Amino acid sequence: MQLAERLKLLTEEEGLSSRETSAASMVQKILKEMEITSYIDGYGNVHGFLPAEEECAKTVLLEAHIDQIGLMVSGIDEKGYLKFVNLGGVDERILYGMEVMVLTDPPLYGVIGGFLPKKKEKEEAKNASVQDLRIDIGFSREESVKKVHVGDYVRLKGNTCSLLGNRISGAAMDNRAGMVAILSALEQTRKLKRVYHTDILFSTQEELGLHGAYTGVEADKTDFAISVDVTHGETPDSSEITGVFPLGCGAVICRGPNFKDDYTQQLIHLAKEKNVSHEIEVASGGSGTTAWAIQTIGSGIPVMLVSIPLRYMHTNVETLDIRDVQAVSDLLAAVLTGGMNLDE
Amino acid sequence: MNELQNYYGVSGREDSICSFLYERLSPLSDDTVKDSMGNLHFYKKGTGKSAKKAAVIAYMDEPGIIVTRITEDGYLKFETIGHLTPAGLISKKVILNGIRGIISLKAVHLTSKQERSIPVKLSQLFIDIGASSRKEAEDFVQIGDHGALEEDGRTFGDGYIKGHALGSRAGCVIAENVLRQRYPFNLHVIITVQREVGCRGIQTASWKLSADRVIILDAETAQSYDKVSEKFPELGKGAVILTASGSGLVNPRLIQPVINKAEERQLKYQLFASKDKGQEEVLYQRGYGDKTLTFCIPVRYKDTACQVAHMDDIDSMKNLTQIALMQVVSEEVANDTDK
Numbered sequence: 001m002q003l004a005e006r007l008k009l010l011t012e013e014e015g016l017s018s019r020e021t022s023a024a025s026m027v028q029k030i031l032k033e034m035e036i037t038s039y040i041d042g043y044g045n046v047h048g049f050l051p052a053e054e055e056c057a058k059t060v061l062l063e064a065h066i067d068q069i070g071l072m073v074s075g076i077d078e079k080g081y082l083k084f085v086n087l088g089g090v091d092e093r094i095l096y097g098m099e100v101m102v103l104t105d106p107p108l109y110g111v112i113g114g115f116l117p118k119k120k121e122k123e124e125a126k127n128a129s130v131q132d133l134r135i136d137i138g139f140s141r142e143e144s145v146k147k148v149h150v151g152d153y154v155r156l157k158g159n160t161c162s163l164l165g166n167r168i169s170g171a172a173m174d175n176r177a178g179m180v181a182i183l184s185a186l187e188q189t190r191k192l193k194r195v196y197h198t199d200i201l202f203s204t205q206e207e208l209g210l211h212g213a214y215t216g217v218e219a220d221k222t223d224f225a226i227s228v229d230v231t232h233g234e235t236p237d238s239s240e241i242t243g244v245f246p247l248g249c250g251a252v253i254c255r256g257p258n259f260k261d262d263y264t265q266q267l268i269h270l271a272k273e274k275n276v277s278h279e280i281e282v283a284s285g286g287s288g289t290t291a292w293a294i295q296t297i298g299s300g301i302p303v304m305l306v307s308i309p310l311r312y313m314h315t316n317v318e319t320l321d322i323r324d325v326q327a328v329s330d331l332l333a334a335v336l337t338g339g340m341n342l343d344e
Numbered sequence: 345m346n347e348l349q350n351y352y353g354v355s356g357r358e359d360s361i362c363s364f365l366y367e368r369l370s371p372l373s374d375d376t377v378k379d380s381m382g383n384l385h386f387y388k389k390g391t392g393k394s395a396k397k398a399a400v401i402a403y404m405d406e407p408g409i410i411v412t413r414i415t416e417d418g419y420l421k422f423e424t425i426g427h428l429t430p431a432g433l434i435s436k437k438v439i440l441n442g443i444r445g446i447i448s449l450k451a452v453h454l455t456s457k458q459e460r461s462i463p464v465k466l467s468q469l470f471i472d473i474g475a476s477s478r479k480e481a482e483d484f485v486q487i488g489d490h491g492a493l494e495e496d497g498r499t500f501g502d503g504y505i506k507g508h509a510l511g512s513r514a515g516c517v518i519a520e521n522v523l524r525q526r527y528p529f530n531l532h533v534i535i536t537v538q539r540e541v542g543c544r545g546i547q548t549a550s551w552k553l554s555a556d557r558v559i560i561l562d563a564e565t566a567q568s569y570d571k572v573s574e575k576f577p578e579l580g581k582g583a584v585i586l587t588a589s590g591s592g593l594v595n596p597r598l599i600q601p602v603i604n605k606a607e608e609r610q611l612k613y614q615l616f617a618s619k620d621k622g623q624e625e626v627l628y629q630r631g632y633g634d635k636t637l638t639f640c641i642p643v644r645y646k647d648t649a650c651q652v653a654h655m656d657d658i659d660s661m662k663n664l665t666q667i668a669l670m671q672v673v674s675e676e677v678a679n680d681t682d683k
Contacts, residue, residue: 077569079569081568081569089452091435091451091452092452092460093431093434093449093452093460093464094434094435096429096431096432096434096648097429097431097432097433097436097645097648097649097650098435098650099495099496099498099506099650108500108501109498109500109501109506110500110501111506111644111645111650111652113568113644113645113648113650113652134568134569136501136568136569136644136652137500137501138500138501138502138503138504138652139501139502140502143502161437161444162444162474163443163444163445163446163472163473163474164443164473164474164475164480164481164484165474165475165476165480166474167472167474169444169446169472169474232451232453232454235419235448235449235450235451235470235472236415236417236419236470237449237450237468237470238450238451238454241450241454244454247476248476311448311451311472312435312446312448312449312451313451313452313453314451314452314453315434315435315448315451316435317435317437317446317448319446319448319472319474
């Protein structure tokens with residue numbers, strides 16, 4: 001399947017943090033089509049396994065988180081509007097005037113509206129935050145109370161659409177794009193000689209604190225791991241900031257204490273050798289990704305991080321360049337077919 | 345209402361909605377004229393029983409954006425046409441020359457707490473069409489191009505409707521409804537352009553107007569959940585009959601018979617004294633001050649493209665418009681009796 005097509009399919013599927021079931025079943029279906037067996041564990045993580053030809057081969061873990069940010073109903077006010085809280089770091093600046101879907105059964109459409117807090121004299125004007133806003137679902141309090149419950153999940157609306165060039169915009173690119181890169185790498189190497197047993201983990205609740213990765217990684221059977229996530233894409237107002245990457249620059253490989261540096265250097269070398277366009281990112285401490293969890297699980301796992309540049313992270317219009325997803329996929333495929341020397 | 349959501353009409357470039365309305369409403373009219381500003385005039389002769397003339401005025405345009413600059417790296421800088429709050433624009437999709445763009449700014453992770461607490465200014469925002477350079481962007485976009493905010497129409501909740509330009513589109517729906525009948529008097533339905541940039545269309549549209557009664561269809565800010573908006577009309581309680589606007593008082597002798605009839609027929613309506621000026625201001629200047637009535641549907645979140653209105657209010661505005669039109673005839677009868 002074409003990368004863009006699969007990305008649209010996966011990004012338009014719902015999988016809010018701690019409610020990843022729909023997206024998880026979809027990715028299981030895709031794995032099944034590739035004849036890769038998979039199962040979902042008690043925490044919602046999707047596990048897949050693709051054996052190498054040689055029984056005694058080492059095992060690589062390819063990991064990407066499955067969940068996406070959203071909102072959660074925290075109360076119903078006296079007029080029937082829904083109060084809500086952030087489920088995993090939504091950019092609050094985007095909420096005013098946005099259509100959402102309250103995931104009741106059946107789901108209800110709603111609009112986030114309200115009046116922006118007025119500037120009082122001698123007071124700095126403030127931005128609207130979740131406390132100031134409400135979800136308008138068009139029901140009276142009596143009806144709202146019957147239909148909606150505190151703790152119901154709310155999804156930001158966002159159809160995935162193509163922009164000019166190779167750019168695609170939509171919700172949940174963070175981190176369905178990472179999943180697509182892994183799936184594509186598996187597809188690319190399906191018929192080739194693979195030198196590692198490949199463990200696949202699509203982990204849940206990353207946005208809430210890397211929970212799925214902490215519970216889903218099996219340290220004993222993992223020799224090394226590669227996390228795939230997104231990093232910040234360059235925008236005109238962020239070009240002065242370090243740690244942002246222009247769309248189309250390829251796979252972004254991260255260095256820092258979170259990662260096994262000699263492996264990471266091999267990965268960079270591999271990218272050069274295979275002509276995979278790439279950039280190097282630095283995380284001086286925590287990388288803010290599942291790699292942070294994976295590194296210290298059990299007796300420890302050598303981990304690397306490869307990222308896809310993404311603009312407008314944590315909105316419903318996250319934008320990327322499909323060529324970068326392809327670059328990550330190519331790099332992972334190079335690893336699976338024996339590009340690394342683990343004994344060094 | 346939902347069908348009309350597929351057509352956009354940013355002030356100054358109303359082409360899409362205008363041609364839709366032309367095709368749809370001209371078969372219902374005896375004569376259709378599009379004037380030099382782009383206003384649509386639909387004339388419907390009376391049955392001849394009355395010598396009176398009535399006019400119904402709606403508008404077809406909506407706020408949007410205009411491209412002011414194309415940056416070196418292919419982004420578009422823009423200004424708003426009409427009133428849209430910058431906070432409501434972030435992460436919205438724009439339709440521009442048949443391509444899509446994203447209005448945005450840098451990711452929240454890359455901002456300081458201080459930066460986040462200050463409301464976003466229009467100058468901080470840009471449109472990302474996916475182009476990598478000015479040259480690539482220029483193949484699709486030119487400075488001065490208009491863009492509309494993409495927003496689907498949808499009915500939701502208990503009779504509510506969501507979409508862009510709801511005030512305009514409700515007026516268009518009622519204009520169509522009005523044209524479906526023939527009245528004892530001559531009818532002139534006007535759907536104006538450029539309402540959102542200072543009621544420009546109505547100035548030329550009303551220049552040669554000749555009417556004994558003018559009914560204006562508009563939208564009014566509605567109550568929401570917060571304290572600030574409590575003074576405004578509520579949704580679902582019926583259309584608003586303006587008793588006053590920023591342009592002055594509305595002739596109470598026109599309002600009272602409409603209220604009486606609405607009470608008699610147990611129809612929903614709300615009275616409201618607005619401080620805003622609308623299309624009525626131009627009519628007042630043209631000498632129609634004592635002949636002009638304004639009906640509004642209440643609209644929530646009017647400063648965004650994601651607006652909410654109630655179907656009952658649109659229905660109520662339809663009924664009030666019919667009542668006000670028939671009033672023209674009953675007045676005539678009353679006057680004749682007086683003589």
